[in-house]
Amino acid sequence: MRLIDAELVESRRILPGQWIQWYHAPALAASVRAGQFVHVRTGDWSGLVLRRPFTVNTADAATGIVSIHFREVGRGTAWLTHLRAGDRLDMLGPLGQGFQVDPRSRHLLLVAGGLGIADVRLLVDEAIRDGRQVVLLFGARDASEVYPSSFLPDELEYVVATDDGSVGHHGLVTDLVLDYEAWSDQAFACGPLPMLGTLAALAAGRTKRLGVATLGRKRGAGRPIPIGSAQARRKAYLQVAMEQNMGCAVGACLGCVVWGVEGPQRVCREGPVFAANEIDWEAAVGAGAHKR
Amino acid sequence: MKAKKRVMTTSAGVPTPKRTPTVRKIKPAWVGPSSVSSATTSGKRPTTTRPGEVGADPARGMDPIAALGIGDVAGSASPDGLRASRAGIDAGMVDLSVDLGRGLVLENPVMVASGTFGYGVEYGEVVDVERLGAICCKGTTLRPRQGNRPPRVTETPAGMLNSIGLQNPGVDAVIERYAGLWAGWRVPVIVNVAGESIDDYVAVVRRLESVPGVAGVELNISCPNVGKGGLQFAIDRDAAAAVTRAVRAATDLPLIVKLSPNVADVRPIAQAVADAGADALSAINTLSGMALRADRTGPFLGNTYGGLSGPAIKPVALRIVYEVAQVVDIPIVAIGGITCLDDVLDYLAAGAVAVQVGTAIFADPTLPIRLVDDLRAECASRGLAAYGALVGTALPQRPGPPVSKGAEYRP
Ligand SMILES: Cc1cc2nc3c(=O)[nH]c(=O)nc-3n(C[C@H](O)[C@H](O)[C@H](O)COP(=O)(O)O)c2cc1C
Ligand code: FES
Numbered sequence: 001m002r003l004i005d006a007e008l009v010e011s012r013r014i015l016p017g018q019w020i021q022w023y024h025a026p027a028l029a030a031s032v033r034a035g036q037f038v039h040v041r042t043g044d045w046s047g048l049v050l051r052r053p054f055t056v057n058t059a060d061a062a063t064g065i066v067s068i069h070f071r072e073v074g075r076g077t078a079w080l081t082h083l084r085a086g087d088r089l090d091m092l093g094p095l096g097q098g099f100q101v102d103p104r105s106r107h108l109l110l111v112a113g114g115l116g117i118a119d120v121r122l123l124v125d126e127a128i129r130d131g132r133q134v135v136l137l138f139g140a141r142d143a144s145e146v147y148p149s150s151f152l153p154d155e156l157e158y159v160v161a162t163d164d165g166s167v168g169h170h171g172l173v174t175d176l177v178l179d180y181e182a183w184s185d186q187a188f189a190c191g192p193l194p195m196l197g198t199l200a201a202l203a204a205g206r207t208k209r210l211g212v213a214t215l216g217r218k219r220g221a222g223r224p225i226p227i228g229s230a231q232a233r234r235k236a237y238l239q240v241a242m243e244q245n246m247g248c249a250v251g252a253c254l255g256c257v258v259w260g261v262e263g264p265q266r267v268c269r270e271g272p273v274f275a276a277n278e279i280d281w282e283a284a285v286g287a288g289a290h291k292r
Numbered sequence: 293m294k295a296k297k298r299v300m301t302t303s304a305g306v307p308t309p310k311r312t313p314t315v316r317k318i319k320p321a322w323v324g325p326s327s328v329s330s331a332t333t334s335g336k337r338p339t340t341t342r343p344g345e346v347g348a349d350p351a352r353g354m355d356p357i358a359a360l361g362i363g364d365v366a367g368s369a370s371p372d373g374l375r376a377s378r379a380g381i382d383a384g385m386v387d388l389s390v391d392l393g394r395g396l397v398l399e400n401p402v403m404v405a406s407g408t409f410g411y412g413v414e415y416g417e418v419v420d421v422e423r424l425g426a427i428c429c430k431g432t433t434l435r436p437r438q439g440n441r442p443p444r445v446t447e448t449p450a451g452m453l454n455s456i457g458l459q460n461p462g463v464d465a466v467i468e469r470y471a472g473l474w475a476g477w478r479v480p481v482i483v484n485v486a487g488e489s490i491d492d493y494v495a496v497v498r499r500l501e502s503v504p505g506v507a508g509v510e511l512n513i514s515c516p517n518v519g520k521g522g523l524q525f526a527i528d529r530d531a532a533a534a535v536t537r538a539v540r541a542a543t544d545l546p547l548i549v550k551l552s553p554n555v556a557d558v559r560p561i562a563q564a565v566a567d568a569g570a571d572a573l574s575a576i577n578t579l580s581g582m583a584l585r586a587d588r589t590g591p592f593l594g595n596t597y598g599g600l601s602g603p604a605i606k607p608v609a610l611r612i613v614y615e616v617a618q619v620v621d622i623p624i625v626a627i628g629g630i631t632c633l634d635d636v637l638d639y640l641a642a643g644a645v646a647v648q649v650g651t652a653i654f655a656d657p658t659l660p661i662r663l664v665d666d667l668r669a670e671c672a673s674r675g676l677a678a679y680g681a682l683v684g685t686a687l688p689q690r691p692g693p694p695v696s697k698g699a700e701y702r703p
Pocket of ligand 1: 255406407430432511630650
């Protein structure tokens with residue numbers, strides 16, 4: 001973690017209200033892992049006092065370029081859209097725990113709802129680089145919100161669902177998951193809380209449905225793996241990237257918690273990526289259903 | 293390794309006669325630069341005169357700046373200190389130290405506020421904590437607390453609301469996890485203490501007593517008093533005084549009591565707390581507020597209400613510091629919306645001797661350290677070897693008639 005002085009290279013509106021911005025930030029590009037985020041300081045000309053967290057969308061260590069993908073939802077993100085190439089942005093990062101891919105996992109299932117794609121996008125690149133097969137299931141309201149396939153590598157299988165059926169599967173992205181649950185060794189998701197809750201419920205029943213053992217040691221040898229540890233997460237079938245309003249983003253203010261089975265968990269520190277079984281889904285979906 | 297200053301001084305209670313029965317005398321050192329001007333004219337002083345003490349009025353028996361512990365030894369035994377004070381001095385020579393009472397000596401008056409800086413470790417290498425004046429850690433209770441349901445924070449115009457709900461692992465875990473580390477730091481760590489009953493506060497403070505690494509306690513009295521139907525200690529003068537008295541009796545640790553702005557008139561509470569034995573006061577905690585969900589179907593915060601902080605509350609905090617400074621003669625630590633040197637200078641002028649930075653850290657984690665440098669540079673450019681002359685300059689020279697109405701509302 002450090003304060004990074006990033007320079008905007010390019011800013012592009014990729015969908016209505018959605019932007020991708022590429023920044024020159026070599027130290028970040030070299031160190032960030034999929035699922036980690038940066039805390040971005042916006043201009044304080046209009047009384048904005050908090051930074052905004054953005055998951056690092058892509059990172060290229062060779063060129064030193066990282067990107068963020070965001071929707072213009074308030075004054076902070078509106079300010080960002082007005083930046084021009086050459087403008088500088090103060091980023092704190094990389095922050096949080098990223099996705100934990102088991103070295104033995106060959107087939108990765110990624111599930112993204114809407115802007116949740118920004119959280120799993122870098123994992124696509126990392127997994128393909130490591131020679132894994134990746135399926136990305138993407139859900140959106142309608143065709144106008146579908147993430148352009150031109151922004152994705154060819155090696156990826158990209159399957160789309162829309163609520164209105166204007167593109168791809170007519171229905172929820174979670175409808176598609178069962179088709180891939182036997183094929184996939186691990187699954188990684190980000191999106192609206194109800195979607196994540198559904199995925200968590202599906203994941204909890206998976207072992208029973210498939211009648212197969214999960215990855216990992218079969219015999220009960222060794223100490224139990226503590227919940228929330230990197231090792232436990234690596235062994236989990238489903239990992240989710242959670243979102244919450246943040247203050248400090250370094251674990252100091254306790255402002256960003258989601259409710260876990262072992263009490264409050266800081267999204268900025270224990271997360272943003274959790275194993276699905278760490279989260280108290282009833283509490284989380286109930287509390288987070290309303291956005292401000 | 294431990295080089296924390298715990299110098300006992302006699303500064304805590306220089307007796308000063310009250311000018312009126314109800315309004316206490318303004319601390320002389322805090323009023324006006326006159327106390328410094330004599331320094332620049334007294335060329336015949338021995339070279340051992342401390343720049344921070346110049347202007348001592350022998351008639352008062354003790355130098356008031358020294359009594360407050362502001363400024364100490366920078367340039368001592370050096371004639372340069374005096375010569376320089378005529379026209380700008382080297383910033384490196386400016387002494388920013390301050391004594392908050394009972395030997396709690398800070399190297400500089402810029403602290404970080406409770407709840408915004410965790411336990412001093414979270415910002416890692418981003419912030420050089422050793423350069424801070426002091427660290428107030430997250431509110432600590434007797435037993436672990438899980439805190440409120442999320443969401444817990446949201447941005448508001450020029451501020452933010454938080455409803456953390458005092459999530460913390462409990463005093464024993466705090467000591468076990470962090471005190472050893474703190475003991476190796478040069479920066480004093482002040483443990484912010486919260487409770488639901490006087491016994492709670494006393495029990496927490498007893499555990500902190502004589503723990504290496506704990507330099508003092510700050511009582512967060514903006515907590516519901518279970519014994520009084522949930523009425524907050526901070527808004528109940530008798531309860532505020534009672535908890536202060538009980539903690540004072542239980543510990544020799546430097547004791548700061550943190551005032552709440554959510555009261556009609558803070559002055560009687562401040563006086564009662566000072567009389568009950570607080571070494572210093574800090575002000576203010578957050579203002580009670582709320583926000584709604586975007587669809588207006590209910591409150592946004594999981595806890596409905598939250599505390600407002602940030603630049604939006606600075607005028608309120610400034611008013612409270614200004615009011616409190618006129619009725620107590622113990623040091624005041626100002627808190628509320630500090631984002632730049634001008635804010636610090638405002639609070640000093642209103643009678644505070646130190647400040648805490650909170651919300652602004654989230655946007656700018658290195659701000660507190662820059663404020664130390666800025667304050668030093670400001671003193672140097674004004675030719676001040678210490679910052680005591682900046683304290684209290686905005687206070688009325690004479691206390692006005694006592695005000696018996698509620699908070700003075702100045703439309
Ligand atoms: C996220 C957050 C948590 C806080 N937690 C505490 C706390 O545990 N104890 C306390 O006395 N004050 C707490 N405060 C209040 C601050 O210490 C400070 O009094 C207040 O935020 C005003 O200062 P500011 O405007 O610089 O933030 C908290 C404030 C924030 C923003
Ligand atoms: S945002 Fe402060 S603890 Fe996570």
